[in-house]
Amino acid sequence: MEDKLEENYREELEKLLLAKDYRTLRKKMEDMNVVDIAFAMDEMDDEDSLKLFRILPKDMAADVFAELELDDQQYIIASMSDTEASHIIDNLMADDATDLLEEMPANVVKKILAKASPETRADINHLLRYPEYSAGSIMTVEFIDLREMMTVEDAILKIKRRGLDSETVNICYVVDNQRVLKGTVALRYLLIREPDELIGDIMNTKVISINTHTDQEEAALTIQKYGFTAMPVVDNENRMVGIITVDDVVDILQEEATEDIEKMAAILPSDKPYYKMTTWETYKKRMPWLLFLMISATFTGAIITGYEDALASYVILTAYIPMLMDTGGNAGSQASVSVIRGLSLGEIEFSEIFKVIWKEIRVAVLCGVTLAGANFIKLLVIDKLALPVAFVICATLIVVVIFAKFIGCVLPLVAEKVGFDPAVMASPLITTIVDAVSLTVYFTIAVSVLHINV
Incomplete structure (x- = not known):
């Protein structure tokens, strides 16, 4: 039923694109989920997919781009100007941007990063330091960090300021001045606590974390074991450097399962559909x-x-x-x-x-x-x-x-x-x-x- 619905979306978008009814097409995509748009684009040929992407409302473009298959992402980035490509990269989560740039030619990456924001460059370069297939290479550095001496009111204000730029706000992480992980606080607890209560008094200190050099499959299984939606990633000094979320886990387990099936069938693994x-x-x-x-x-x-x-x-x-x-x-x-x-x-x-x-x-x-x-x-x-x-x-x-x-x-x-x-x-x-x-x-x-x- 779901596959049929997605196929209907693709056919409808293709008809509007062929008829050059761009106003209706844009309006249609505004009412669609970004995942459905990405699915339709993945099923189209490259030129139509690129046209559709250029018609997308600007506030949806990065979200749709993040859901595309890697080869479609590469084609779109390669077809854009350096400034346009940098704008897309700036609006992606750091882990998604890193995954994309790792597969791009070095000269293209250099041009894109030259026009990207300093914060984006710093985050991507940070993630690129970690070994491939490690927890550090797949984590995102966009998360909400709090201090023990903050009040609940201060914490909520910080979430409001930085929430849109964070991977998740459901769980916030308490660190000290050296960024050593001290505890976690769930958003729902902040909402029911008194505004003047201190974070240090209400945080959960029994924190389970993953080291940056832990294998990605082991990290995914750990998150699956405890049923977390996100898990903090720390370095060897227990300093918090990022988080891995449940959507990363789904991708990892699917990738690892596909790789195992291919090897068991005597096929060299491939990351392409x-x-x-x-x-x-x-x-x-x-x-x-x-x-x-x-x-x-x-x-x-x-x-x-x-x-x-x-x-x-x-x-x-x-x-x-x-x-x-x-x-x-x-x-x-x-x-x-x-x-x-x-x-x-x-x-x-x-x-x-x-x-x-x-x-x-x-x-x-x-x-x-x-x-x-x-x-x-x-x-x-x-x-x-x-x-x-x-x-x-x-x-x-x-x-x-x-x-x-x-x-x-x-x-x-x-x-x-x-x-x-x-x-x-x-x-x-x-x-x-x-x-x-x-x-x-x-x-x-x-x-x-x-x-x-x-």
Whole structure:
């Protein structure tokens, strides 16, 4: 329903733009939410999107711009004069402006910042000092700071003066003269307190904060854990330097989840939407892993070649290779996805590796025995196989499921420990390893049970 409404908005704006009815178009956008306008612009071609942006009321332009996709922002900024671009940058929150300028060519950034206000330049340069993907790089420096000796009346006056330029006024932060974080005060408490009460007497001193160098995903999970709408960011001396708000958290978690899904599907991560990527860009993201997995999969061919005599003696064994490999890959994927999710949410740590292995082994034994039992009946009753051959297939199935779940839970934990992304150790890589092991186990058991000469 919501998607249909947004599509209707886009079609209506495009019709007005095509008819050059700019007065009605401007009036229409004045009554719309900035998010809906940004969605419509993202779906238009670049030239129409730019025209629409230029028609926007000036007081809405920066808010709409902040909601656009990054490549649309870059196109609009590149199409503007330096003065116009600087005006947009000045009206963005510092974290949004920094994210944009980080992706722009250096010569363009230099021109824009040259005409930006000194305060904007200072805020952006401040944020650019922090490592990429750290809490410091995504925080905003626009927040309300109070002093302990302020009265409630003074605090409310300050909020009125600076509220429009702040990311949020729902929570205010109490700092001392060295900007060391002392406490927080919610706006609703200020509204119900007496005007002459001191901030130091009513503030909450049990403050949870994030360090500037904390990884952005860890910061997002911390905010999610405590259910905060905003969280203060401090340096190593506990001096407050910014805040991260819940809208940042949503963006981070979406970005991290997308990145993990892409890695688990053997695709190099990209920050562009699907339809914004060219065919060549999509090819470059997918080809490296496909090439690696194809080469690694040749090991399974080498294993089959090494057991040609076994296959020649019992050709029927060939028919069950896909089932064994697929089951092993699926079992390994189940374990890896569960462990990767646990690592992402902070539910599992490397120190618990033996606890995880013990649980997965028990699950694997139950799954393996169940699958083998069901398969054994099917092999004897439907496929009419000899008992020894059915035994070889089912015994292999149990071993493969146990090994797959072991590998599926261990590899992500080891990857996390040595500093790799656990998502890289997901389905494609685990499946390749399990395939090779499945064939080796299969033919080893077959040779032993069926007394085949290799």
